[in-house]
Amino acid sequence: MKHARILTLIFLSSSALTAAEPAKPVDVSKIPLPVPRKVDFTQEVYPMLKESCFSCHGAQKQKGKYRCDTKDGAFKDTDHGPTIVPGHSEKSSLVHMVCGLIDEMLMPPPSDKPGQSEKLTDAQVGVLRAWIDQGAVWPDGPIAEVVKPVTFAADIGPLLAAACAACHSGADPKGGFGVGSAESVTKGGKTYGKAVTPGDPAKSPLVTIVAGLDEDLPLPEKHKLPPKQLDLLKRWVGQGAR
Numbered sequence: 001m002k003h004a005r006i007l008t009l010i011f012l013s014s015s016a017l018t019a020a021e022p023a024k025p026v027d028v029s030k031i032p033l034p035v036p037r038k039v040d041f042t043q044e045v046y047p048m049l050k051e052s053c054f055s056c057h058g059a060q061k062q063k064g065k066y067r068c069d070t071k072d073g074a075f076k077d078t079d080h081g082p083t084i085v086p087g088h089s090e091k092s093s094l095v096h097m098v099c100g101l102i103d104e105m106l107m108p109p110p111s112d113k114p115g116q117s118e119k120l121t122d123a124q125v126g127v128l129r130a131w132i133d134q135g136a137v138w139p140d141g142p143i144a145e146v147v148k149p150v151t152f153a154a155d156i157g158p159l160l161a162a163a164c165a166a167c168h169s170g171a172d173p174k175g176g177f178g179v180g181s182a183e184s185v186t187k188g189g190k191t192y193g194k195a196v197t198p199g200d201p202a203k204s205p206l207v208t209i210v211a212g213l214d215e216d217l218p219l220p221e222k223h224k225l226p227p228k229q230l231d232l233l234k235r236w237v238g239q240g241a242r
């Protein structure tokens with residue numbers, strides 16, 4: 001009896017230490033559902049991988065010896081099984097990783113720098129799954145870059161509501177500056193006046209302010225956005241602030 005127990009212990013500890021052990025079963029019921037529509041790789045999937053993965057899995061760096069900016073690289077199997085199984089998102093380890101269902105392998109890895117390495121949203125996972133379920137079609141050759149339009153309704157409004165509305169909404173916003181609509185944001189407040197020059201980030205005080213470069217404003221830490229959000233805001237202004 002004693003013998004058997006020792007053997008079990010050895011077995012347990014060695015399996016816990018071996019990296020290439022067969023993957024633990026993954027609880028697929030926890031994965032967000034695929035979106036119920038046709039997904040476009042070039043418009044939706046590639047830009048998402050670019051934004052969330054290429055900084056560590058692109059031409060410059062290949063963390064974990066994996067890159068997903070090329071077709072060959074993206075479909076390469078890893079220690080955690082096949083990354084992309086066409087027709088079967090629930091069996092694709094890429095999907096398991098972005099949902100955090102594989103121990104220590106949440107992708108992108110969690111970061112304490114706000115705005116960096118953000119977890120994919122349920123909607124993004126839904127797009128990735130739908131693409132894989134629909135056959136994971138990745139056209140040969142270079143992928144044409146898509147410029148995604150940035151809008152107030154979808155992108156900037158929610159961002160400013162979360163970061164600024166506590167002080168810049170309602171009947172009497174601080175400095176007379178309200179973030180409730182594209183018009184009020186463009187119009188600006190009492191001191192600066194016009195905060196946004198559509199099409200020209202360099203001539204938009206709002207960009208200087210949320211970049212943390214305006215030393216005259218109170219509460220500088222409340223006026224500085226993390227790099228990704230700043231970048232989005234600049235793109236919104238550059239595209240005409242609509």
Ligand code: HEC
Nearest residue numbers: 052053056063064066078079080083094098107108109117
């Ligand atoms: C900030 C850097 C970073 C980002 C961003 C990132 N990863 Fe990773 N990734 C890593 C590191 C580090 C490893 C190696 C981890 C290990 O082997 O323990 C890795 C490993 C992997 C692997 C290989 C796993 C294996 O079994 O060897 C895959 C696949 C992967 N990442 C997918 C992704 C995807 C998909 C994204 C975007 C949604 C992403 N990663 C974003 C850092 C990153």
Ligand code: HEC
Nearest residue numbers: 163164166167174175177188189190191192193218222223
């Ligand atoms: C905790 C409260 C607070 C938060 C949060 C906050 N602000 Fe402010 N903001 C102020 C105060 C106070 C002033 C100065 C008002 C004055 O001069 O009377 C100000 C002034 C401004 C002005 C100048 C308005 C003018 O007078 O022309 C702008 C533009 C501005 N904030 C933008 C933002 C943006 C964008 C965010 C979100 C990223 C933000 N603020 C978050 C408190 C806040």
